[in-house]
Amino acid sequence: MNKPIALSIQTVLAFVILFAVVGCAGRNDPFLQRMAVLPKGEICNIAVLPFKNETDYPQGDILACRIFMAELINTGHYRIAQEGDIRRIYQQMNIFPGQMPDFDQIRMLSTLLDAQLIIAGKVIEMSDKKIADQVNPKLALSLQIYEGSSGRSLLSTYHRREGSQYRKVMHIGLINTVTSLAQRMSQEILASWNQEGLQKCTN
Amino acid sequence: MCKKLASILCALLLLSCCLEATASTIAIFPMEELTYGPNGVSFELRKLVAAELGDTGIDIISETVVDSFLARNRIRMLGLVETSDLMLAKNEIDADLVLYGSIFEKQHEPLAISVTLYLVRTGDSRIIWSNSSALSLADTKHLLGISEPQSREELLPIVIGRAMSTFPKRLDAVAEEETFFNIDEAVLAPKYIRPGEAVTCSVKLNTSEVTISKLGKPQIFVKARNRVFVANESPDKLFYKATWTGSDGTLLSSANTEEARVKLAMAVPDPSLYEAVLTGEKDGRYPVTLVLSWPSGAKKVAFLGSYYVDSAPPEMFADLKGYKLHGLTTFKDRLAIVPHMKHREPLSSWSITISDKEGKVVRSQKGRTNLPLQFIWNGRNAKGKYASDGVYTVTISALDRAKNQASLTEQVRLARTAPAVDVEVKPSDGGMVVGFQNKGDIPVTYWRLEMRSNGAPVKELEGEKLPVSVEVPMVSEPQADQLDCLLEVRDILGNEVKRDLKDFFTLASRTQGNSAAEKSETEKGEPAQNNWSTEF
Numbered sequence: 033m034n035k036p037i038a039l040s041i042q043t044v045l046a047f048v049i050l051f052a053v054v055g056c057a058g059r060n061d062p063f064l065q066r067m068a069v070l071p072k073g074e075i076c077n078i079a080v081l082p083f084k085n086e087t088d089y090p091q092g093d094i095l096a097c098r099i100f101m102a103e104l105i106n107t108g109h110y111r112i113a114q115e116g117d118i119r120r121i122y123q124q125m126n127i128f129p130g131q132m133p134d135f136d137q138i139r140m141l142s143t144l145l146d147a148q149l150i151i152a153g154k155v156i157e158m159s160d161k162k163i164a165d166q167v168n169p170k171l172a173l174s175l176q177i178y179e180g181s182s183g184r185s186l187l188s189t190y191h192r193r194e195g196s197q198y199r200k201v202m203h204i205g206l207i208n209t210v211t212s213l214a215q216r217m218s219q220e221i222l223a224s225w226n227q228e229g230l231q232k233c234t235n
Numbered sequence: 236m237c238k239k240l241a242s243i244l245c246a247l248l249l250l251s252c253c254l255e256a257t258a259s260t261i262a263i264f265p266m267e268e269l270t271y272g273p274n275g276v277s278f279e280l281r282k283l284v285a286a287e288l289g290d291t292g293i294d295i296i297s298e299t300v301v302d303s304f305l306a307r308n309r310i311r312m313l314g315l316v317e318t319s320d321l322m323l324a325k326n327e328i329d330a331d332l333v334l335y336g337s338i339f340e341k342q343h344e345p346l347a348i349s350v351t352l353y354l355v356r357t358g359d360s361r362i363i364w365s366n367s368s369a370l371s372l373a374d375t376k377h378l379l380g381i382s383e384p385q386s387r388e389e390l391l392p393i394v395i396g397r398a399m400s401t402f403p404k405r406l407d408a409v410a411e412e413e414t415f416f417n418i419d420e421a422v423l424a425p426k427y428i429r430p431g432e433a434v435t436c437s438v439k440l441n442t443s444e445v446t447i448s449k450l451g452k453p454q455i456f457v458k459a460r461n462r463v464f465v466a467n468e469s470p471d472k473l474f475y476k477a478t479w480t481g482s483d484g485t486l487l488s489s490a491n492t493e494e495a496r497v498k499l500a501m502a503v504p505d506p507s508l509y510e511a512v513l514t515g516e517k518d519g520r521y522p523v524t525l526v527l528s529w530p531s532g533a534k535k536v537a538f539l540g541s542y543y544v545d546s547a548p549p550e551m552f553a554d555l556k557g558y559k560l561h562g563l564t565t566f567k568d569r570l571a572i573v574p575h576m577k578h579r580e581p582l583s584s585w586s587i588t589i590s591d592k593e594g595k596v597v598r599s600q601k602g603r604t605n606l607p608l609q610f611i612w613n614g615r616n617a618k619g620k621y622a623s624d625g626v627y628t629v630t631i632s633a634l635d636r637a638k639n640q641a642s643l644t645e646q647v648r649l650a651r652t653a654p655a656v657d658v659e660v661k662p663s664d665g666g667m668v669v670g671f672q673n674k675g676d677i678p679v680t681y682w683r684l685e686m687r688s689n690g691a692p693v694k695e696l697e698g699e700k701l702p703v704s705v706e707v708p709m710v711s712e713p714q715a716d717q718l719d720c721l722l723e724v725r726d727i728l729g730n731e732v733k734r735d736l737k738d739f740f741t742l743a744s745r746t747q748g749n750s751a752a753e754k755s756e757t758e759k760g761e762p763a764q765n766n767w768s769t770e771f
Contacts, residue, residue, distance in 0.1 A: 116317035211349035
């Protein structure tokens, strides 16, 4: 082979490897704790409860919850309970905003919403402050999956990322908004749940 | 040629039919603006989204019709759409689809906009598409700065374009009519009862005419642990109700007949149910399940909640923070009463009363839910005046959630009177001995005696306990106002007395003189006259 061509191929390969290494560096997969096996059979009906906001980012709970729901529908084609229905039932059961339903209430939510799984979440960290002419958004989420019929906890996930962790080279791949970060993290969480047995809905 | 034309015409006709069949109507709700708080409105976003939908062939219902529909049905929370709202949209404005979403703009630099959109099929309230998109000005940096958006007005269309880029080109807007039987509302009350009290379960069901025509009307049972009750339709036909008591043996349902029991045993998938119908109810948690049983054999089981049978009143005791004197907690102006429960449980209400020995209430207070950490009584009555010294009864009562009552009673003593001190003067060689003694039953913890002669300090003594005796030197020529004494005494509760003893020397001399007279009189055989005074 011609030496210049071989050299250029090697250079390209080196850059590809460099991109891959840099892209993968600093990544942390979601931390997952499994309490029980997911129910057998196809899961199509899911209810996502309003997230709790433990940060001072305004509307952080609503943003994170809606973005997560959007990804849930996109990736798994699940039948998601309407947010308005969930709020109405919260009012009926006297569950206050930010309050986690108890064991019986989770079962009742499952009954009233016809949901096989209940997902609850918390926004633990959320910020996108500008520091030295650059924004590095940060987000930490904690999510739990409950079996609707029994109310027992099945999976618990903690995931924290920063926008700079997705940087590949220079500013390529960098995530500059907390909502884009939430979208990417939701995809990663759902991928990890997929590995744990949460399959897409085919109905 | 004619045949060719005919076949082309047929093909066109078929195509037009197909196009007509897939034409859907979509209602675009005003978007929720989250930038400044929940439940803001963005009409601008709706217009931009509608513009993106222009080429998709979907009929967009006019904004005026949508807005008047929302106002008419009082749909105020744009981001919290309910199934009932979607069914109304289908019935009232003939919307096959509803598109709603939210927008959030970051307030500080660099500008960032995020949009989340949902497309819902009104036939079955299913979200068939959703997408979220976010961009900041930092994301849109181009080489040489060409065509970079510089402002919100330039960035927003890009964000919406990206959000709508995955909008489905082919929509299944019409859902198949499914059979469904949903529970709209379930109320179980009361949740906490004592044995013998009644629990009522009301269930509102939501179903379609298709379901009733296909499956028929179901029999509805409510199962509470091992007991089953038939639920009957309420007179207004809105609810199904079943009522039962949490006591042994009594069954309010119509399942007392043999036929009903057999039906129950067949309907509910628990083979041991028939024998368990008449068992009594002990304290504990009772999960309640709704069982719908159709003539075809189809069943639906749904958990409705739990109720609790509780016959035990809460056990309480109290710590009284004060001095224990003669078996009673004694205080001057502050008594801390700390209630405790042996087994912590939520309460529904409590009350505390303080009454005197005649039973008259001096202070009282009531509250709901749990007991406070402590009560403080400052020794005053309800009008703010100090109560008189004496023994009082403190009674704390509480009701738990099942209305079991518990109470505790403690006696306390209020003592605000200053200590009473007896002063005794006796002559001695070269002077006199003054004795101080506590007349009351509350121990003294501090006393102080200061003697002054013509304003100059002569002697200063202090101690912690009484009785005490003090030697006082005598001068040869007694003169009025020559010796003054200041006596301070404080008891264990903090009550104090200060006595200014003027003419002390004169008094003492008189005492001495009296003593000498007493002695001579005694020598004379005549009885002595006791002139020394204990009062100042």
